[in-house]
Amino acid sequence: MWRDVAGLQTRRAWRAGWLGALGVSVSMMLAACDAGSAQSDAAHAAAAAQQSMSGAQMQKVSADGVAAMPAGGQTRAQVYESVKRMTAVGKQLFFDPSLSGSGKLACASCHSPQHAFGPPNALSVQLGGQDMRQQGMRAAPDIKYLQKVPSFTEHYHDSDDEGDESVDAGPTGGLMWDGRVNSAHDQARMPLTSSFEMGGTPQKVAAAVKAAPYANQFRDAFGEHVFDSDDATFKAVLRALEVFEETPELFYPYTSKYDAFLAGKAQLTKAELHGLQLFNDETKGNCASCHISQRALDGSAPAFSDFGLIALGVPRNRTLAVNHDPHFYDLGACGPERTDLKGQDEYCGIFRTPTLRNVALRKTFFxxxxxxxxxxxxxxxxxxxxxxxxxxxxxxxKVQKFDDLPKKYWANLNTDPPFDRKPGDKPALDESEIKDVVAFLKTLTDGYQPEAPQQHADAHVVSSK
Incomplete structure (x- = not known):
């Protein structure tokens, strides 16, 4: 059964721990730079770790943009320097608007560092394209805390017992709202070449990098042959962005008040603690059924997502240009952006569950x-x-319920609590409880600074002697 919630916290904690074990460090990822999926990245990384081979070997780029693998091993210092160079170049690329067709839109324009690398404004979708007036069809997602997202699978099996695969959690993983890509470099390709986002081409991007002030840094990071072809340059751009987006202190720092609370270094207020209880309660918010709130069995911090794809039936946004066509529907995993599951009705209307970390910094949702x-x-x-x-x-x-999903797909809609009620029933949360849940969600914002204990005057006198 998809989205089964029996024993949810224990089972999902095991799952989160298993996913954490799949995490690949940046240096290992670089050693496996020719991998096309999360699984192959992990396999290459394991082999690289055994052979002491890593990112410093990317000193020469072949014609297809993939780093050549020299025969000799590399020292830890060389690995570190290689990753450092690629990270620095990736940061330059991330903030460079010249990569776009308009010359005005950078990755950071829609993924603002001041907003947890999410959208900086309250627009439902961001504007882009050659004229900076093209409206997309989906809200810009956050790109923090993606390091544990597994590759997309149609049937994800998890259980308290590692050997028990009887529970099918359904479609899970992948990046983008519909889970259609499995790596950060493939994800980076999407906005760079989308006609309503950055609106560039591999040739345009390559030309911009060759003319950029950081061109020499780019060559130092990827080797003297990186500019031999536009394809090689473009692939190196995608890889550099991927490496930058693996910077721990920027993209997965785990510095929220809730992290401090879990570490015993902060206390939640009465409202925040009550909000957490409602968040976890299967008969109230039941938020933790998809947004895991407790540490994994290996002790790692919660991701606040099970990475599953789910249908919530959110209302149609009639301000979007694409929705001016009454026959158009964004069906998530079964199209229109994703095409490999087209025609498979059971995947229509489902979208990937985002993390709730830093959710209070967002101004647009779903x-x-x-x-x-x-x-x-x-x-x-x-x-x-x-x-x-x-x-x-x-x-x-008459209420036109689920107006953004054709009725033939309504069987896909989630009906677990709090979606297990009918008109006239008491809502799962009242207004006071809603405020407390929101208070808790605000504790998930990174950058929490515990208040320094105040010193008493006499204590100061004693310490000064």
Whole structure:
């Protein structure tokens, strides 16, 4: 059964620990730079670790843009220097608007460091393209805390017992809202070449890098032959962005108040603690069924996502240009952006569960950017089925529920708590409880600084002697 929630926290904690074991360090990833998926990256990384081979070997780039693998091993210092160079170049690329067709849009324009590498404004979707006026169809996702996301699989089996594969968690993993790519370098390709995002081409990107002030740094990082072909240059660009986005202190620092709380270095307020309880309660918020809140069995910090794809039936966002066509539907995993699952009805309407870390810094929510505050989001979860008239159009006295998903796909919709109610029932959360859940969600923002204990005057006198 998909999205089974029996024994959810223990089972999902095991799962998170298993996923953590799949994590690949940047230096190991570089050794496996010719890998095309998360699994092959991991396999190459393991072999590289055994042979003391790593990113410093990427001193020469072959015609297809993949680093050549020299026969000799590399020292830890050489590995570190190689990763350091690629990270520095990746950062330059991330903030460079010249990579776009308009010359005005950088990766950082939609993935702002000040907003946890998410959108910097309340636009439902960001504007881009050659004229910077093209509207996309999905909200810009955060790109922090993606290091544990597994490759997409249609059937993900997890259990308390590692040998028990009887529980099918359904489609899980992959990057982007629909899980259609499995690596950060493939993900980087999407916005760089999308006509309504950065609107570039591999040739345009390569030309921009060759003319950039950091061109020599780029050559130092990837070898003297990196500019021999546009294809080689473009592939190196994607790899550099991937390496930069693996910088721990920037992309997965785990410095929120909740992390400090788990470490025994901070206390939650009464409202925050109550919000956490509601978040975990299977009969109330039940948020932890998809957004895991406890440490994994290996002790690693929670990702606040099970990485599963799920159908929530969020309302249609009629401000989006694509939705002016009444026959158009964004069906997530079964299209239109993703094509390999087209025609498979059971995948229509499902989108990947994002992490809730730093969610309080966002100003637009869900795949279509329909809501703009956490209160609206939590209220939708609590009252979708008890008060549908609050969220969906009412035509001639009848609520047009699930108006952004054709009825033939409604069987895919999630009906676990709090979506197990009907009109007239009591909502899973009241307004006071919604506020407390939001208070808890705000503890997931990185950069928490514990208040320094105040010194008493007499203590200061003693310490000064």
């Amino acid at each position: 795949h279509n950017g329909i809501y703009h505050s956490l209160e609206e989001v939590v209220r939708f979860y609590a009252e979708r089925d008890t008060n549908p008239d609050k969220f969906y159009p009412v035509v001639k006295g």
